[in-house]
Amino acid sequence: MLELSGVTKKFGSRAAVSGVSLAIGDGEFVVLLGPSGCGKTTLMRMIAGLESPDEGSIRLGGEEITGRDPRDRDIAMVFQSYALYPHMTIAQNIGYPLRVRKRAQREIEAEVKHVAARLGLTPLLGNFPRQLSGGERQRVALARAIIRRPKAFLMDEPLSNLDARLRVEMRAELKHLQHELRIVTIYVTHDQAEAMTLAHRIAVMREGKIQQYDTPANVYHKPVNTFVAQFVGSPSMNLIAKGGETLGVRPEDVELSPAARPDFSPARVYVSEEMGNETIVVISDGATQITARAPAGIRLDFDAEVWYRFRTGKIHRFDASGKRLDD
Amino acid sequence: MSVIAAPARGRRVPEGFWWVFPSILVLLALSIYPLLYAVKLSLADRRNFTRLLSDRLFFTAGVQTIVLTLAALAIEFALGLALAVLIDSLARGRTFFRTALLVPMLLPPVVAAVAWRLIYNPQFGVLNGSLRRLGFDTSHLTWTSGEGSALASVILVDVWEWTPFLFLLLSAGLQAIPTEPLEAARVDGAGAWRIFCDVTLPLLKPTIVLALLLRGMDLVRIFDQIFILTQGGPGTATETVSLYIYRTAFRFSNFGYAAAMSFVLLAATLLFSRGLLKAMRAR
């Protein structure tokens, strides 16, 4: 449905996006995940037509859209700061894409009402953006995007301006909405939890290149290099240098025992954080620190003696350059 | 709110008052007292105010002032906006163009007027000279020396001198508009002209109002350039209200009547300044 081939964008001598190729299928929800500056927003803006690639091509629904203006691409975008028109009412904001396409006034009103109802915005239609809360503005931005029934949605960190609880709520709403609408969605974020929960597939990016493009499960269980391994999953995967290789173990795969047992190694507790539903324990064997997940209720004091073991089959191996070594 | 405790409720004079006091004194002496003095002057002869109503010269001066203000304002606004949009759209050299375009406004108005007086001279000025060189017949182009063309020529000088002011203000206003709504409009499907009308202009409105009020206020009391360019002439063709007041006070020594007239001008300025203060409050 949406194909990117060899897309490259340079700013000066720095390549913000370098040779990116992606294929996204009908109705898929793809998340571009990566730290600031990795090129994910630039890539999205190129899909939207707000920037043009130096090399490469972009095809949507079989058509080449690389050279086209944003208005000719049939793509809708939700901006990080919502980008609502401050001087127009909510109803006018939502209806603007249709007004620009010269649809009849009555038609526009009907569509606006329909979309507003779906997103719970009906009582706010006569207000102005400055009178709305962050969550409400975000829904207006969404409404403006879906009213056109475009071929694709682009979302640039839409949840990052919301407080933590609202973010989790809206995440679920978005996932449900996309499932209903079945429109190809490309979503940019640096929050790995959002990526994991929302995506059909995640494209992990770093310094302009795609590191791994796969389902959340595969990205989590079979990270292709140490960067992906540490970026996805919280708390991060433990990385331990051993004999020219790097071993990776996720905190939930570190078993702890208060007493010595066969196959377990000794260590001391560096800090223990009780979360209520579980305990995060950081232990130190003298040379390295290892983070482990333990059940709730375990009380470990500073510097207490503790023994640990890595669960068999859950050890990832990476070579000296960070690439995954398959067994 | 300051962490350091404010003076107790009982205090009559706020602590900040003493800091402001010297300035208030100075302004009372130099602005308010003269104003009251002017009232006294104008009331010395009760006929001063009734004379205003039948004074044809005052009426002409008023009309010419209004014509000049409206014409100059309209042209300066249109050109200033066009320039602001133009320079804003350039990828490179913006600072250079901006700086160069500001020069006319920065000059002492007297110097600008002198330059244009030179340029306008029908026989020897470079304007007619260049036009002649290009083959035009300049015998009818009297610019500031001709009764019919003098006011327009003066307006032209003001446009040259003060369009940069509008340009600068509108440019700043344009830059303050957030880019995201503009990008959203592009993605929503609007073309460049549509975006300008639907999004840019409405968001620019507060700046536009401010700029028009500021310039309008100065135009109504225009004096310096006209004094140098034409002294109000030929005849009274370019005599604005300020010039007429000046003539009445300092050529005919009729201070009372001049004071009375200046109150009319004050009233006009008050309209502008109230609008201005309101517009500035709103920011």
Add this chain to the structure above:
Amino acid sequence: MKIFRYGAAVIAVVIALAPVYWLVTISLKREVDQFAYPPQWIGFTTTLAHYREAFAGGSFAAYFENSVFLAAISTVAALLAGVPAAYGLARFEWPRKWDERIGDWILSTRMLPPIVTIVPLFLMLREARLLNSLSGLAIVYTGFNLPFVVWMMRGFFEEVPREIEEAAMLDGESRMGALLRIVLPLVKPGLAATAVFCLVVAWNEFLFALILTETDAAMTLPVGIASHVTQYEIQWGVMSAAGVVAMIPVLIFAAAAQKYLVRGLSLGAVKG
């Protein structure tokens, strides 16, 4: 398409600068060339005679000095009175929004048409025998610049976070000390820009100088230039030389205060 836009911009710049350029050429041309036909834009013989005549022993040297003196004095005086006033309005608690009212009142004095106050001021100065004196004019100019100083500096003070002075005062500093040692260094750029604006306003001012001074001893540069224009035989060379010299400080100052140009011109309303 792009070339049309750059072309239009270039044309605009040419229109903006041509008259100024022409003035400069007149100041450098021999009298016989000044009104030559066809007009000579380049390639004429230059002469510094006009500059010499105007300034070396000419009356313009005196006018220049007067302008410099006036600009400096009125700016300093306006700053001395205005900066504390701005601080007082910005920082202290005022009952029932008095600070806004006083601020508005101060600004509105700036909006008075000069011609309204000039007749009374003329008569007042005449009585005080301060006509034709630089001190009289200096007082009047201070009155001009004062509202502007208050209004501009208030904006700058409001941009400094309160906590900084509060920390200083908890450490033992007095209000005045906090202003002098902590806040003023922080608003130095704004202060400089405000000072520059005052200098430029005083330098360019014409109407009051015209009416309140008559003798060479007290005339300022703009008035000096104007008085030479209204005479019968206009010495364009000398006048344009004086004009060019009058122009240069302003351009330098404007370049220095560029960052705050929009703010100053819009009386603080537009934070360009």
